Amino acid sequence: MTKRLAVASTALVLLVPLAACGADPGPAADPAAEEEPGYLAVADTSLEGTGTLRVHLDYDTAEAAGLDPRSADVARSWSLMGLSYDTLVEVGPDFEFLPSLAESWRTPDPTTYVFTLRDDAVFSNGRPMTARDVRRSLEHLLESESTWAAQLGPVESVEETGEHEVTVRLEHPHTAFLGALANTPAGILPMEEVDGGSVDLTAEMVGTGPYVATEHIQDESWTFEVNEHYWGEPPAVERLEISIVADEFNRAAALRDGSADFAYFNNIDTLDQLEAEPAARVVFQENTDFYYLILNSANPGSPLADDRVRFAVNAAVDRNQLSELALGGHARPTGVAPATLPDACPAGELPSALLDDDEIAEILEEAGVTEVELSLVTFNSETAPGQIAQVVQQQLAGHGLSVDIDIVDDASFGAALYSGSTATDDMGVSWYAGYGDASMVSRWWNTDTAAFTADFMVGDPAVNDLVVQAGRTPRGPEREAVIADLCAAVDERSEVVPLVTRPSVIGYRTDAVSPTLHSVEGYGDILRNITDFRLVSS
Amino acid sequence: MKDTATESTTRPRNPVRGALASFDALTLTCAGVLALLTLAAVAGPLAGVGGDPTAIVGPRLAPPSAEYPLGTDSLGRSLLPRVIEGVGTTLVVSAVAVLCTAVISTAGGIVAGYHGGAVNGVVMRIGDVLYAFPAIILAILVASVVGPGRTAALVSIVLVTVPLMTRMVGAAARLVCVRDYVTAARISGVSAPRIMVRHVLTNVSGTVAVQTTYALSVAILVEGGLSFLGYGVQLPASSLGLLIQEGTVYMVKAPWALLAPSVILVLAIVAINVIGDSLRDRFEPRKARSL
Numbered sequence: 107m108t109k110r111l112a113v114a115s116t117a118l119v120l121l122v123p124l125a126a127c128g129a130d131p132g133p134a135a136d137p138a139a140e141e142e143p144g145y146l147a148v149a150d151t152s153l154e155g156t157g158t159l160r161v162h163l164d165y166d167t168a169e170a171a172g173l174d175p176r177s178a179d180v181a182r183s184w185s186l187m188g189l190s191y192d193t194l195v196e197v198g199p200d201f202e203f204l205p206s207l208a209e210s211w212r213t214p215d216p217t218t219y220v221f222t223l224r225d226d227a228v229f230s231n232g233r234p235m236t237a238r239d240v241r242r243s244l245e246h247l248l249e250s251e252s253t254w255a256a257q258l259g260p261v262e263s264v265e266e267t268g269e270h271e272v273t274v275r276l277e278h279p280h281t282a283f284l285g286a287l288a289n290t291p292a293g294i295l296p297m298e299e300v301d302g303g304s305v306d307l308t309a310e311m312v313g314t315g316p317y318v319a320t321e322h323i324q325d326e327s328w329t330f331e332v333n334e335h336y337w338g339e340p341p342a343v344e345r346l347e348i349s350i351v352a353d354e355f356n357r358a359a360a361l362r363d364g365s366a367d368f369a370y371f372n373n374i375d376t377l378d379q380l381e382a383e384p385a386a387r388v389v390f391q392e393n394t395d396f397y398y399l400i401l402n403s404a405n406p407g408s409p410l411a412d413d414r415v416r417f418a419v420n421a422a423v424d425r426n427q428l429s430e431l432a433l434g435g436h437a438r439p440t441g442v443a444p445a446t447l448p449d450a451c452p453a454g455e456l457p458s459a460l461l462d463d464d465e466i467a468e469i470l471e472e473a474g475v476t477e478v479e480l481s482l483v484t485f486n487s488e489t490a491p492g493q494i495a496q497v498v499q500q501q502l503a504g505h506g507l508s509v510d511i512d513i514v515d516d517a518s519f520g521a522a523l524y525s526g527s528t529a530t531d532d533m534g535v536s537w538y539a540g541y542g543d544a545s546m547v548s549r550w551w552n553t554d555t556a557a558f559t560a561d562f563m564v565g566d567p568a569v570n571d572l573v574v575q576a577g578r579t580p581r582g583p584e585r586e587a588v589i590a591d592l593c594a595a596v597d598e599r600s601e602v603v604p605l606v607t608r609p610s611v612i613g614y615r616t617d618a619v620s621p622t623l624h625s626v627e628g629y630g631d632i633l634r635n636i637t638d639f640r641l642v643s644s
Numbered sequence: 645m646k647d648t649a650t651e652s653t654t655r656p657r658n659p660v661r662g663a664l665a666s667f668d669a670l671t672l673t674c675a676g677v678l679a680l681l682t683l684a685a686v687a688g689p690l691a692g693v694g695g696d697p698t699a700i701v702g703p704r705l706a707p708p709s710a711e712y713p714l715g716t717d718s719l720g721r722s723l724l725p726r727v728i729e730g731v732g733t734t735l736v737v738s739a740v741a742v743l744c745t746a747v748i749s750t751a752g753g754i755v756a757g758y759h760g761g762a763v764n765g766v767v768m769r770i771g772d773v774l775y776a777f778p779a780i781i782l783a784i785l786v787a788s789v790v791g792p793g794r795t796a797a798l799v800s801i802v803l804v805t806v807p808l809m810t811r812m813v814g815a816a817a818r819l820v821c822v823r824d825y826v827t828a829a830r831i832s833g834v835s836a837p838r839i840m841v842r843h844v845l846t847n848v849s850g851t852v853a854v855q856t857t858y859a860l861s862v863a864i865l866v867e868g869g870l871s872f873l874g875y876g877v878q879l880p881a882s883s884l885g886l887l888i889q890e891g892t893v894y895m896v897k898a899p900w901a902l903l904a905p906s907v908i909l910v911l912a913i914v915a916i917n918v919i920g921d922s923l924r925d926r927f928e929p930r931k932a933r934s935l
Contacts, residue, residue: 355892375718378897431704431719486874489893496719496880500700513879515792 137377138390138436140625144199146389146612150620155641158345159619161633162357162369166325166350172308175293176250181539181630184290188631189330189346190230191293191313194221194240195284196634197542199624201448203284207235207294207314216279216580217262223270227314228335229296231305235314237266242297244274254291256555257546259283259577279578281585285543289629316341316637325350341637343619355379358613361386367618370632371611373489374434385617390436392626394444394540394547395608397437397494399423400523400533402562403601408532409478416600418469419480419533421458422505423498429606432493437606441593442551443544445607446626449586450544451593453604458597466505479508484535485519491535494605498535509533529562537608542628544589545577551596563601618642671922674915681912685732694724698880705898715900717890726882727904733883734909737794737876738863741801745863746856748802749809754840754848756810757817768814771807779804779862780869787875797867797876804866805859809852816851820844850927857920861913868909884909 141148167173167183175187194208205211208221227235244264248255259280267273276283286292296312299305305312311319316338317330330346349366351357358379360366371388380386401416402408410416425439438445439453453459461469470476482499484491492513499509512531514522519536523529540547550556552573553565572592579585596604612632614621619642622635667675688694694713695701699721706716714723756767774782783800790796820826821844829839864884870876871885879886884905891902 373893375893375897378894381896427700431700434704486878492879493719496698497700499880500698503699511880518791 137388138392144625146391146623146625147621149622149635149638149640151640153342153620153640153642155643156342156344157641157643158347159343159639159641160365160367161346161348162351162360162366163348164350164352164354164357164370164372166328169324173311174307175290175295175311176247176254176307177252178291179253184629185631185633186328186348187293187311188290188315189317189633189636190311190315190319190333191290191295192227192315193288193290193292194223194294195288197285197288197628199626201285201542201626201628203288206288207240217276219274219276219283220267221272221274222268223272224337225270227294227337229312229314230318230333230335231296231299231312232335233296233298235294235296236298237268237270237272239297240264240272240294241266242301243295244272244292246295246297246300247292252291254286254289256549257282257286257289257541258292259286279580281577281580282541282543282546285541285546285628288542290631317346338637342640343636346636361613361615364615364618366615368614368621369612371613374436374609374611375489376611376613380613385615386613387616388611388613389623391610391612391623391632392436392438392446393608393610393630394446394542394626394628395537395630396440396444396540396547397490397535397537397605397608399494399498399535399603399605400529400562401600401603402529402532402534403564403599404528404560404562405530405532407530409473409475409480410532412473412475413599414469414473415475417458417598418461418466418473418475418505419502419507420597420600420603421461421466421469422502422507423458423603423605424501425453425459425606427501428494428497431497432490433606433609436609440604440607442548442596442604443589443593444540444547447540447542447544447628449581449589451590456597457594458600458603463505470505470507475507477506477508479510480532481510481512481530482533482535483512483514483519483522483531485516486513487516490608491537495535498533523562524558525561527561534562535605539630540607540628545573548573548576548589548592548596551592551602559602565601566595566599569595569599616642666926667922671918674918677911677915678919681731681908681915682735684728685735688725688728689732693728694722697721697725697729697882705894705901707898708900714904715898717901718894723887723901723904727884727887727908730882730884730887730905731908731912733794733877733881734864734867734885735912737797737867737883738801738860741798741867742805742856742859742863744798744802745805745809745859746852749806749813749855750845750848750852752806752810753813753815754817754844756814757848758821758836758840758844760818760821764814764818767810771810774803775807775811779866780873783866783870784873784875787870792875793878794876794881797870800870801863801866805862809855809859812855813848813851816848817844820847823847850923854920854924854927857916857923861916861920864909864913864916884912 163182165182167186171177175191178184178187192207195203196206198204207224207227209224211219211221213219241264248261260277262275262277265273296305316333316336318333320331321329328348332344354371354373357369358376361369362383377388380388401410401419403411429435429437441451441453441456443450482495484495495511499511502509522531523534538547552570553563554570572595575588576592579588620640622638700719701722702716702720704718704720706712708715712722714727717723752767756764782803786800787796826843867876868885871883872889877883877886887905894901
C-alpha cells in the first residue's frame with residue numbers, strides 16, 4: 107500500500123459514516139398502532155390487482171420431518187403447510203374461534219364437540235372432502251403421538267355422525283381443544299388417498315387450502331399457485347414466491363430494493379434499517395410466544411438448587427427493563443399465561459414482583475448466598491436471547507450475583523440443556539410458543555408430561571395439579587382464578603421463569619401489497635390471512 | 645554566532661532521537677496512533693476510562709454527549725469502554741496470533757531456505773495449500789471446526805498469515821544461505837542449527853520485522869471479519885469486528901455505534917501498513933526505490 111493510498115482510504119472511511127449521520131429518515135408511523143381493533147393492518151379491498159406476491163422468510167420447514175403436518179412443530183412449517191391445509195376451526199383476532207372447514211359446531215356437554223362440516227370443501231386433487239377424511243385425519247394425528255397430538259387432549263372417540271358431521275368425545279373437559287384444532291398440525295388430510303397409499307404426506311401436500319405447492323427447494327424456496335378447487339373466494343394473490351433467506355440484513359435489503367414484497371424479521375431494530383425507504387412499512391406484531399429464563403433446579407451442585415435462591419434471582423429480574431432494553435419496549439412482561447392472551451395474569455402482581463431490593467438481599471443472605479458466580483447459556487441464531495442474557499447479567503450484578511454468559515449456536519445450546527442428562531449450566535434463556543390458549547403453553551411446567559424439561563427442572567406436584575386444572579376448567583371466572591394460582595405457583599417455584607413476550611417484525615412494500623395482519627398472533631403464522639391480502643397492481 | 649554544524653557533529657547523539665528522525669512525519673504519526681490505541685487498550689480498562697463496559701448506564705442508543713463520549717449501544721451501555729475493550733481484544737488476539745505466525749514462519753522459512761530441495765518443497769507446498777484458500781473462507785472453516793470464539797480467531801489468523809510470511813522468510817533465507825560466510829561456516833564444521841540461528845536468522849530479521857507488521861494488519865482484518873460474521877469473539881465480550889456488526893443494525897438511527905469502531909479499525913490497519921512500508925524501506929531499500 108502506498109502512503110498516498112493509505113491517507114486517501116482513511117479519509118474516505120471517515121467520511122462515509124459521517125454522511126450516514128446526516129441522513130434524515132423522516133418521521134415514521136407508529137409500527138405498533140392498530141388500523142382496526144385486533145388488526146395491525148387491514149387489506150384495502152378497493153385494490154383490484156392480482157398476481158404474484160414475493161415473500162422472504164427466515165427459515166424453512168424442517169427437512170427431517172418432511173411435509174407431514176402432524177409432525178410440524180415450528181412456526182414456519184405451520185405457515186407454509188397452512189397455505190395448503192385447512193383446519194376445522196381457525197383463530198380470530200381476539201383468539202375467538204371462527205368457522206373454517208367446520209361451518210359450525212356445538213358442545214352439548216363439556217366433553218362433546220359436534221362439528222357440522224362444509225359441503226363444498228374439495229381437496230386440490232379434485233375430490234370433495236368427506237366426514238371420513240375428518241375422522242381419519244384426527245385419528246391419524248392421535249396415532250402419531252406427536253407434540254400436537256398431546257395438545258389435542260384426551261380424545262376418547264371420533265365418529266362420523268352424519269354425512270357432513272363429525273362428533274369428538276373427550277375423556278374429560280379440555281379447554282384448549284379448539285385451540286389445538288385451529289393449528290396446521292390438525293389440518294384435514296385426504297385420508298382416502300393416504301390410507302390407500304396414493305398420497306405420501308411426507309412428500310406432497312394435498313389439502314383443501316387456498317394454495318398448492320408447485321415447487322420446493324429445501325431451505326431455498328417455495329412456489330405456491332392458487333388451488334383451483336378452493337372453496338373460498340379466489341385470493342388476489344394468485345402465486346406466492348417464497349424465498350428462504352436466513353440473513354436478516356439480506357431480507358431487509360430485498361424489501362428495500364423491491365425484490366421482496368413481504369418479509370419477516372426477528373430483530374426488533376430492523377425498523378431502523380427500513381425507515382428511510384418510503385415504500386416500506388414495518389409493523390410490530392405481538393405474539394403469545396414468550397422468552398423465559400431457566401433457573402436450573404435439577405443440578406444439586408448449583409446454588410439454584412435452593413428454592414429461595416431461585417426465587418430471589420427471579421425477583422431480581424426487572425421485566426420492564428428487559429423489554430425496554432432488549433426488545434425496544436415492544437415486549438410485554440408476562441407470567442406463565444402469556445400476557446397477550448385473554449386469560450393472562452398480570453406480571454406486576456406476581457409474588458416475585460412484589461419484593462424490593464432489601465427483601466431480595468435478605469433472602470439471599472438467609473440462603474447463605476452473598477457472592478456467587480452463575481453460568482448462563484443461550485443461543486445466537488436470534489439477537490434477542492443474547493441481549494436478554496446481558497441485561498439479566500447486569501440486573502443480577504446489582505444483587506451481588508455474577509453471571510458468566512455463553513452465547514452459542516443452536517446445536518450447542520440444545521446439548522447444554524436438552525441432552526437427556528442433568529444440565530450443568532445454572533441458567534438458560536430461550537422462548538416458548540404461546541399458542542392460542544393459556545393452558546397450552548403451561549403444559550411445559552407439568553413435569554409429569556413435559557419430559558424434555560427434566561434436565562433442568564425438578565418440578566412440583568402442586569404446580570402439575572394446577573396445570574391439569576387449567577387445562578380442564580372451562581373459560582370463565584373459575585378458570586381465571588386457577589390460572590392466577592398457576593402463575594403465582596410457577597413464579598414462586600422459579601424453575602423456568604417467564605420473562606417477556608416475543609414480538610415479531612413484519613415488513614411489506616405498500617406499493618406492492620396491502621395485507622391483513624392480526625395484532626396478536628398465537629401460532630407464528632404471518633401468512634394467516636393471505637386470502638384477504640390485496641395486491642396494488644397486476 | 646555559533647557554528648551549529650560543528651556543534652552537532654561534536655555533541656553526543658541521542659540514539660532514540662536519531663532513529664525517530666530517520667522516519668518521515670507520516671510514519672511517526674502512524675506510530676503515534678498505534679501507540680495511542682495500544683495505550684488506550686492497556687491503560688483504559690485499568691484506569692476505568694468510561695466505566696464498566698458491561699454496565700447498563702443510560703438509555704439505549706443515546707447520542708454522544710459529555711456523559712457518554714461515544715454514545716450508548718442498544719442495551720444502554722456506554723460505547724467508550726466497550727470500544728476500548730474492543731480495541732484491546734482485537735489487538736491482543738491479533739498480536740498473539742501474529743507472534744505465533746512469526747515463530748512458525750521464521751523457523752519454517754529458515755529451515756526450508758537452509759536445506760533447500762525436498763525440505764523446501766514440502767514446506768512451500770504446505771504453504772501453497774493454505775494459501776489457496778481465500779482468507780475468510782479458511783477462517784470460517786476453522787471456526788466451524790473449533791467453534792466460534794477467540795481460539796477460532798487466533799487459529800484462523802495463524803493459518804491465514806503463515807503461508808505468505810513463510811514464503812518471504814524462506815526466500816530471504818535462501819539468499820543468505822549462498823553467501824560466502826555461510827559456506828565458510830559449513831566448511832568449518834559449524835552445526836546447521838548454529839548456522840541457522842547465528843548467521844541466517846540475524847540476516848533475515850529485517851524481513852521478519854516487515855512481514856510481521858503486514859501480518860498484523862491482516863490479522864486485525866481477519867479478526868474483525870470473523871467477529872463481524874459471528875465466528876470470532878462472542879458476546880458479551882467485545883471486539884472491533886463485533887462492535888461494527890452491532891453498529892450496522894443501527895447505521896441509520898445511531899450511526900455513532902458504527903462510527904467509532906470502524907474508524908479505529910481503519911486507523912489501526914492504515915497505521916500498521918504505513919509503519920510496515922517504512923520498515924521495508926529501511927530493511928529492503930532496493931525493493932522500495934521509486935523511479
